[in-house]
Structures are given as C-alpha cells and as structure tokens.
Amino acid sequence: MKTVTGLPQAGRYLARSLAQSLRLMVGLPDYDVYLSHMARTHPGLAPMSYEAFFQERLEARYGGGKGRCC
Amino acid sequence: MHSIRRHLVWLVVAVIGAFALGTVALARGESINALWVVVAALCTYLIAYRYYSLFIADTVLGLDGKRKTPAHRHNDGLDYVPTDKNVLFGHHFAAIAGAGPLVGPVLAAQMGYLPGLLWILAGVVFAGAVQDFIVLFISTRRDGRSLGDLIKQEMGVVPGMIALFGTFMIMIIILAVLALIVVKALAESPWGTFTVAATIPVAVFMGVYLRYIRPGRIGEVSVIGFVLLMLAIFGGQAVSQSATWAPMFTFDGKALTWMLVGYGFIAASLPVWLLLAPRDYLSTFLKIGTIIALAIGILFVAPTLQMPAITQFAQGNGPVWSGNLFPFLFITIACGAVSGFHALISSGTTPKMLDNERHARFIGYGGMLAESFVAVMALVAAACIDPGVYFAMNSPAALVGTTPEAVAQTISGWGFSITPDVLVQTAKDVGETTILGRVGGAPTLAVGMAHILHQVVGGQAMMAFWYHFAILFEALFILTAVDAGTRAGRFMLQDLLGSFVPAMKRTDSMAANLIATFLCVAAWGYFLYQGVVDPLGGINTLWPLFGISNQMLAAVALLLGTVVLFRMKRDRYAWVTMAPAAWLLLCTLTAGWQKIFSPDPKVGFLSHAAKYADGIAQNVLIAPAKTPEAMSRIVFNDRLDAALCALFMFVVLSVLVYSIRSVLAARASGHPTVRETPFEPMPVSVAS
Numbered sequence: 001m002k003t004v005t006g007l008p009q010a011g012r013y014l015a016r017s018l019a020q021s022l023r024l025m026v027g028l029p030d031y032d033v034y035l036s037h038m039a040r041t042h043p044g045l046a047p048m049s050y051e052a053f054f055q056e057r058l059e060a061r062y063g064g065g066k067g068r069c070c
Numbered sequence: 071m072h073s074i075r076r077h078l079v080w081l082v083v084a085v086i087g088a089f090a091l092g093t094v095a096l097a098r099g100e101s102i103n104a105l106w107v108v109v110a111a112l113c114t115y116l117i118a119y120r121y122y123s124l125f126i127a128d129t130v131l132g133l134d135g136k137r138k139t140p141a142h143r144h145n146d147g148l149d150y151v152p153t154d155k156n157v158l159f160g161h162h163f164a165a166i167a168g169a170g171p172l173v174g175p176v177l178a179a180q181m182g183y184l185p186g187l188l189w190i191l192a193g194v195v196f197a198g199a200v201q202d203f204i205v206l207f208i209s210t211r212r213d214g215r216s217l218g219d220l221i222k223q224e225m226g227v228v229p230g231m232i233a234l235f236g237t238f239m240i241m242i243i244i245l246a247v248l249a250l251i252v253v254k255a256l257a258e259s260p261w262g263t264f265t266v267a268a269t270i271p272v273a274v275f276m277g278v279y280l281r282y283i284r285p286g287r288i289g290e291v292s293v294i295g296f297v298l299l300m301l302a303i304f305g306g307q308a309v310s311q312s313a314t315w316a317p318m319f320t321f322d323g324k325a326l327t328w329m330l331v332g333y334g335f336i337a338a339s340l341p342v343w344l345l346l347a348p349r350d351y352l353s354t355f356l357k358i359g360t361i362i363a364l365a366i367g368i369l370f371v372a373p374t375l376q377m378p379a380i381t382q383f384a385q386g387n388g389p390v391w392s393g394n395l396f397p398f399l400f401i402t403i404a405c406g407a408v409s410g411f412h413a414l415i416s417s418g419t420t421p422k423m424l425d426n427e428r429h430a431r432f433i434g435y436g437g438m439l440a441e442s443f444v445a446v447m448a449l450v451a452a453a454c455i456d457p458g459v460y461f462a463m464n465s466p467a468a469l470v471g472t473t474p475e476a477v478a479q480t481i482s483g484w485g486f487s488i489t490p491d492v493l494v495q496t497a498k499d500v501g502e503t504t505i506l507g508r509v510g511g512a513p514t515l516a517v518g519m520a521h522i523l524h525q526v527v528g529g530q531a532m533m534a535f536w537y538h539f540a541i542l543f544e545a546l547f548i549l550t551a552v553d554a555g556t557r558a559g560r561f562m563l564q565d566l567l568g569s570f571v572p573a574m575k576r577t578d579s580m581a582a583n584l585i586a587t588f589l590c591v592a593a594w595g596y597f598l599y600q601g602v603v604d605p606l607g608g609i610n611t612l613w614p615l616f617g618i619s620n621q622m623l624a625a626v627a628l629l630l631g632t633v634v635l636f637r638m639k640r641d642r643y644a645w646v647t648m649a650p651a652a653w654l655l656l657c658t659l660t661a662g663w664q665k666i667f668s669p670d671p672k673v674g675f676l677s678h679a680a681k682y683a684d685g686i687a688q689n690v691l692i693a694p695a696k697t698p699e700a701m702s703r704i705v706f707n708d709r710l711d712a713a714l715c716a717l718f719m720f721v722v723l724s725v726l727v728y729s730i731r732s733v734l735a736a737r738a739s740g741h742p743t744v745r746e747t748p749f750e751p752m753p754v755s756v757a758s
Binding site: 017019020021022023024025026027028029030033034035037038041050051053054055056057058059060061062063 | 145146147148149151153154156157158159160161164165285286288289342343346347350351354355358419423554557
C-alpha cells in the first residue's frame with residue numbers, strides 16, 4: 001500500500017481513489033494498472049489502446065448476461 | 071489496562087446506540103425525530119462490525135492475510151486485478167444496492183416503523199451481512215467461482231442444477247415485480263412517463279458518443295447525460311401542463327405493460343453499447359448520488375416520524391399486503407436485512423479483485439451494512455409522510471374506493487385522520503393528478519424524498535421536481551435491471567434448453583437468441599400483466615413471491631456456508647450460519663405454506679382460487695371481475711402462483727436435504743474435506 005504524507009498528497013490519493021471507484025462501479029478497471037501489468041508480465045506484447053480496453057471491458061461486463069441486483 | 075481502554079470507546083458507542091434504540095422503541099403516543107433511528111442504526115452497525123464481524127473473520131473463518139488471492143494468482147489487469155479495498159467497496163456496494171432496499175421497507179411501514187426497523191437491524195447483523203461475507207470468503211478461496219459452481223462443488227451436481235433453476239425463476243419474478251413498480255408509478259402520469267421515455271434517446275445518444283465521437287470518455291458523457299436528464303424532468307413538467315402533449319403521454323397500466331414488454335424485448339436484443347451500458351452509467355451514478363443526497367437530507371432536515379411506531383396492521387389484515395407479522399414482515403423486507411441475490415454478486419466480480427483475503431470483512435460484511443442503511447433511510451422517508459397519505463397511496467382501490475372523499479373517509483375510519491383536501495393538495499404539490507392507489511412503494515418513497523429534499527433545496531416550488539427526480543431515479547435503474555436481467559435470463563435459458571435442443575445453446579445464432587429472449591420476456595411479462603390487472607394491486611401477490619424466493623436463495627447460500635464450515639472442521643462455530651439459515655427456512659417455508667394453503671382468501675392462493683371457482687360454478691360474478699372469463703383467469707393465475715410457491719419450497723427443501731447429507735459426511739470424516747484452491751503464499755512485494 002502507498003504511504004500518504006502531507007495534505008496535497010492525501011488529496012490527490014483521495015481524488016484518484018474516487019475516480020477509480022466511480023469507474024469500477026460501472027465495470028471499468030484502472031487503465032494505468034492494466035498498462036503496468038502488461039509491461040511487467042508481458043513485456044513482448046503490445047497492450048490494448050484505451051479505446052480497445054474500454055470496448056473489451058464493456059463487452060465483458062454486459063455481453064455475458066450477468067444479472068443485476070434487485 | 072490497555073485492552074480495557076481499547077474497548078472503552080466502543081462501550082460508549084454501545085451505550086449511545088442502546089439509548090437511541092430505547093428511545094425509538096419506547097416512544098408511545100408522541101412522535102419522535104428520525105435522527106434517533108439513524109443514530110440507533112449507525113451504533114448497531116459499528117458495534118456489529120467491530121465485534122461480530124471480527125469474530126467471524128478471525129475465529130470462525132480464519133482469514134489469512136498471507137494467502138494468495140485470485141486477483142494475485144490470475145492477475146490479468148482485466149477481470150482479476152488486486153484492487154484498493156475502498157475502491158472495491160464502492161464497486162461491491164454499487165452492485166448490491168438496487169430497488170429492493172428502497173421498496174421493501176416502504177411496504178413494511180404499514181405495520182409502523184418499529185417492526186421493520188428491528189428486523190432490518192437484527193437481520194443484517196446476524197444474517198444478511200454474514201451471508202455476503204461468507205460467500206465472498208468461500209468464492210475467494212475457490213478462484214472466484216460463482217454460487218452455482220460452488221454448490222455443485224461442495225454439495226453435488228444435482229443440488230447445483232436445482233439452485234440454478236431456482237435462480238432463474240427468482241429472476242423472472244424479480245423482473246415482473248420491478249416492472250410492476252414502474253408501471254404503477256407511471257400510470258396516468260404524463261410527467262413521469264415523458265421523463266422516463268426521454269431516458270431512452272438520451273442513453274442512445276450517450277452510447278453513440280462513447281463509441282464513435284469520444285470513445286471511452288465515461289466521465290464526460292455521464293455529465294452530459296445527467297444534464298439532459300434534468301432537462302427531461304423540466305420537459306416533463308411542460309408536457310404535463312400542455313393540453314396537446316399531456317394526453318400523448320398519459321397511459322393506463324395495461325398500455326404501459328405492453329410498452330414495457332416490447333421495450334424489454336428490443337432493449338435486450340440491441341447491442342449492449344447502444345442502450346444498456348450508457349444507461350447503466352447514468353443509473354449507477356444517479357443511484358449513488360441520490361443515496362448520499364438522501365442521507366444528507368435526513369441529517370439536515372431531521373424530519374419527525376409521523377407514522378406510529380406500531381399500527382393495528384401489525385396484527386395482520388393490512389391494506390398494503392396481507393398476512394401476519396410472522397412470517398410476512400420477514401419476507402417483505404428482504405434486501406436491506408438479508409438478500410439471497412447478493413450471494414450471486416459476492417461470488418461474481420468482487421472475489422476476483424480482492425487484494426487481500428482479510429479485506430473480505432470490510433467489503434462483504436461492511437458493504438451489506440451500508441445497504442442496510444439505505445433500507446433504514448427508505449423506512450424513514452416512508453414514515454415521515456402523513457400516515458393518511460401513506461395509506462391512500464398504498465391501498466388498492468378495491469379496499470378504499472376511488473375518489474378522494476371515499477378514500478379519506480375509509481382511512482380516517484382506520485384511525486389515520488385525513489381530509490380529501492389534503493389528498494388532492496398532496497397530488498397537486500408533486501405535480502400529479504392523483505396519488506390514490508399508487509401502490510408499489512416507489513411513488514411513496516418519492517413523496518417521502520420530496521418531503522425531505524425540498525426542505526434542503528428549492529422549497530415548496532421544487533417539491534414536484536424532487537418527486538419526479540425520485541421517480542426517474544428509481545425507474546432508471548429498474549429499467550437497467552429489466553434489460554440486464556432479461557439478457558441474463560436469456561443466457562440461463564439457452565444453457566438450460568441447450569441440454570435438450572443443442573441448437574438453442576448457440577449464442578451466436580440470431581434465431582436462438584431471439585427465441586430465448588422472447589421466452590424470457592413472455593415469462594416476466596405474463597406475471598407483470600397479471601399483477602397490473604390484479605384487483606388488489608398486484609404487489610399483494612407478486613411481492614411475497616419475490617420475498618419468499620429471495621430469502622430462500624439466502625437460505626441456500628447460508629446452507630452452503632454451513633456445509634463449508636463443517637468441511638473445514640469448524641463444527642463448533644457452524645451456528646454462525648446455521649442459526650440465520652434456520653430462521654430463514656422457518657420464515658420462508660411458513661410463508662410459502664400460508665400463501666398456498668391459508669383459508670383466508672386474501673393470503674392463500676388456493677382459497678382465493680376456490681372463492682372464484684365457486685362463483686363460476688354458481689354463475690355469480692365476484693367483483694372486481696366483470697366477466698366469467700376474467701373469473702377463470704383469476705382462478706388459473708392463483709393456481710399458477712400456488713404452483714410457483716410450491717416449486718420454490720421444493721428447491722429449498724431439496725438443497726436442505728443435500729446440505730444435511732454433506733454435513734453428515736463431513737462429520738464422519740476425521741480430517742477437513744473442504745476443497746479450496748491450495749494455499750500459496752502472497753508474493754513478498756504485497757504481503758504486509
């Protein structure tokens with residue numbers, strides 16, 4: 001986990017977490033995390049562009065026919 | 071000394087909570103402030119989280135922070151991603167909180183706010199949050215598998231299939247009851263109908279924008295969509311006041327039913343990016359925003375609860391839904407106290423993103439506490455409006471009449487004094503022609519929310535805006551659920567039918583998809599239509615079926631938890647899941663039995679059918695049926711509902727039998743028989 005020091009940094013961390021939360025609520029994980037994952041584990045492969053990543057996640061969330069809660 | 075001081079602050083929380091709960095429970099005759107309810111609920115959650123969930127985490131389950139989670143094991147940056155626990159909490163909460171926790175407590179308010187409040191609090195602490203937490207734990211230890219797979223793995227293939235089939239039937243009932251809520255809210259309401267209809271072109275515009283104009287810019291398109299939605303609310307006001315436009319958006323329940331069925335079929339057949347995804351963005355963000363706004367509103371306005379703590383309808387015979395407090399209160403409030411559907415979410419995407427197994431406590435148990443708080447707020451919103459208005463909105467016309475004068479007289483006769491003028495004025499305040507017979511919970515909640523929020527923003531002039539904002543917010547995510555649920559049902563059905571007709575399984579075949587979608591829409595559409603023409607308002611029939619089935623799914627999930635605990639050789643702690651499972655089995659089986667066999671025609675399906683069948687035999691018309699054909703339709707529907715109820719009981723009883731067998735086998739074995747993914751240590755870089 002990141003260590004948070006100072007107010008500006010705490011604010012930045014909060015804003016980033018909030019943006020990540022809102023995106024993940026509609027099924028879109030963090031693109032930067034995906035990029036760093038690809039760079040770390042599959043350095044030979046070209047990662048998807050943001051647009052392709054967005055499309056892929058959209059199909060994965062809604063295409064499989066997952067239910068929604070009541 | 072140190073350890074005592076550590077508990078001291080929690081002791082203070084407990085004392086405050088107990089005092090608040092005492093104030094709520096013992097107030098007789100005088101109205102109390104809603105803040106007492108809020109404080110009582112929050113203190114209960116804090117104590118339960120601090121002590122009970124910690125006990126479950128450490129002693130019962132033995133969560134291990136050094137064990138590799140699926141997110142690390144299968145990390146792909148897409149489905150499996152180790153995620154910050156606060157971020158994941160938001161995701162999980164958005165996935166579990168829907169219309170359920172908002173509607174059930176409103177319907178339960180007919181017994182007064184106290185029975186509902188006590189059940190919400192006790193239910194969530196000992197059943198609902200435990201279920202979500204344990205299913206999340208079980209799924210996390212098994213690579214994030216789904217509930218159906220977990221039951222197959224731990225109990226066998228047959229109970230797995232039975233549970234899947236049960237889930238499909240529950241889905242159909244949920245879709246019907248959700249759609250019914252929308253129909254009841256929009257019937258004869260040009261303002262509401264226009265606003266909700268306008269969300270379709272707004273969503274399509276957003277979909278095109280996201281795909282072709284600015285791909286993937288969710289934040290910006292959601293802001294644009296939100297502005298358009300607000301314009302749609304004002305547009306709806308203009309439409310409702312126009313002599314030419316208003317009739318074009320005024321429909322009765324039957325017409326709306328056909329539109330909704332048609333909409334469901336088309337929406338579930340369109341590509342997901344065009345309508346489903348963009349509207350899901352809007353409904354998710356609006357839902358979270360509105361829940362926060364309502365919380366701020368309640369704290370800021372601190373409304374007084376007008377509804378008595380307990381009404382005479384706690385004895386049964388209430389107008390909103392029939393039946394006694396036991397067992398029907400416990401199935402009327404499903405979501406918010408305990409909801410089986412959450413087991414599907416807790417074994418869905420969340421376990422694949424858990425960074426550390428120990429986070430399951432905060433996300434599983436804590437997430438459900440948050441949903442429970444939404445239910446408490448809905449209860450407050452329903453209890454802070456005039457009880458006379460509450461009963462006028464929620465009682466079917468067959469019981470109280472159709473004119474303001476007749477309704478006011480009947481309801482005043484029950485002891486909730488109300489004048490016809492107040493009923494007419496309330497309708498005018500919220501910009502509607504009538505509020506009578508608006509059953510289903512959503513319109514009542516909208517009046518309650520408007521009552522609270524107009525005191526924060528806008529004053530009296532904005533009351534109608536807030537009412538339609540609340541209707542829009544509920545309709546929006548109900549329509550998303552109808553669309554997504556129809557798709558999910560279609561996939562389940564194709565899977566199920568595929569076992570007999572292999573061609574049906576092909577999801578790339580247009581014909582197979584359309585047939586399955588049609589069957590799915592026809593199934594929920596049938597129950598929806600039946601609910602709309604039901605003389606007692608439909609909610610009286612469909613909501614108990616939904617509640618029974620949803621609580622039965624919760625019982626199934628808790629039985630799974632019990633089997634897993636025995637297989638882990640933690641027999642002495644198995645009461646943690648056995649006790650709530652036993653309570654839910656008792657409630658749902660009693661409720662199911664009464665819905666089928668009760669001699670009271672208002673409660674029992676078969677006695678209601680018999681009443682009309684006798685009428686047919688003796689050639690007498692029984693109101694509100696106007697023709698013998700209508701009477702035979704009522705008889706048929708009653709028997710169908712009874713059969714459905716029996717089917718649900720069969721599903722849960724057979725899972726119970728298989729659970730007992732698995733538990734006995736686990737006890738006979740001398741060592742743990744649990745089938746977890748083998749232990750692997752967390753990578754050094756993340757172990758903390």
